[in-house]
Amino acid sequence: MQLERALRAQTPAFIAYLMAGDPDVETTEMLIDAVARCGAAAVELGVPYGDPLADGPTIAAAGQRALSKGVTLRDVLALTDRVREKIPIVLFTYFNPVYRYGVGAFAADAAKAGAAGAIVPDLTLEEVEPLRERLQERNLAMPLLVAPTTLAYRAAEIARKATGFVYVVSRLGVTGAGKAPNVKALRAQIATLRSATHLPIAVGFGVSHRSHVKALAPYADAFIVGSALIDAYTGTRGSEALERVERFVQSLR
Numbered sequence: 001m002q003l004e005r006a007l008r009a010q011t012p013a014f015i016a017y018l019m020a021g022d023p024d025v026e027t028t029e030m031l032i033d034a035v036a037r038c039g040a041a042a043v044e045l046g047v048p049y050g051d052p053l054a055d056g057p058t059i060a061a062a063g064q065r066a067l068s069k070g071v072t073l074r075d076v077l078a079l080t081d082r083v084r085e086k087i088p089i090v091l092f093t094y095f096n097p098v099y100r101y102g103v104g105a106f107a108a109d110a111a112k113a114g115a116a117g118a119i120v121p122d123l124t125l126e127e128v129e130p131l132r133e134r135l136q137e138r139n140l141a142m143p144l145l146v147a148p149t150t151l152a153y154r155a156a157e158i159a160r161k162a163t164g165f166v167y168v169v170s171r172l173g174v175t176g177a178g179k180a181p182n183v184k185a186l187r188a189q190i191a192t193l194r195s196a197t198h199l200p201i202a203v204g205f206g207v208s209h210r211s212h213v214k215a216l217a218p219y220a221d222a223f224i225v226g227s228a229l230i231d232a233y234t235g236t237r238g239s240e241a242l243e244r245v246e247r248f249v250q251s252l253r
Contacts, residue, residue: 017226084114
């Protein structure tokens, strides 16, 4: 799959999370281009949603700003279509917008827009199959999340069902730039997952500093940065947002 190939091309790969429409769709498009030029392997493109269970204050606020501008799932798909040649785009959405759109229609239109896949964090392992099948029919990935408290047998099941990559959550709670990830615990969990999957393993939630990347690099195939990246440009737009994001991404390297 496109997404898996992109992550394997870098060690470790950088996945940037951006909220579509924050502060506006035009700036988001510029920021996607910026992170691609700075070496990101993929972009998780957030679909604004009013009840984001896994999102911390930074990403939730970004989603609210986008919603206040009237940004919809259709707008996110249109944006994906415009940037599809620059970098693989993984749509990050909750299930309610997908359900309202129609599971089959969502998969078809995501593929038509050139998306590489979709992450839907509020679907449990027992609930993923209908959407996973529709995405697979369109050759789209569906990365699944493994939490710190996930038991080893269940983590292995999740890893076997995932496509594109396995998303390892570095800590309990919601997203957000905060304390350093627990590398010792992550190392053990990643080692367990290696025996269950050949997919790249990406670590997210709380990864926000070069020291975090350096600590995770020997174990993880990719790192995901969202809240800290959004914090870097919040309150700006256009060229100023672009410059801040470029500086921040360069600081991670």
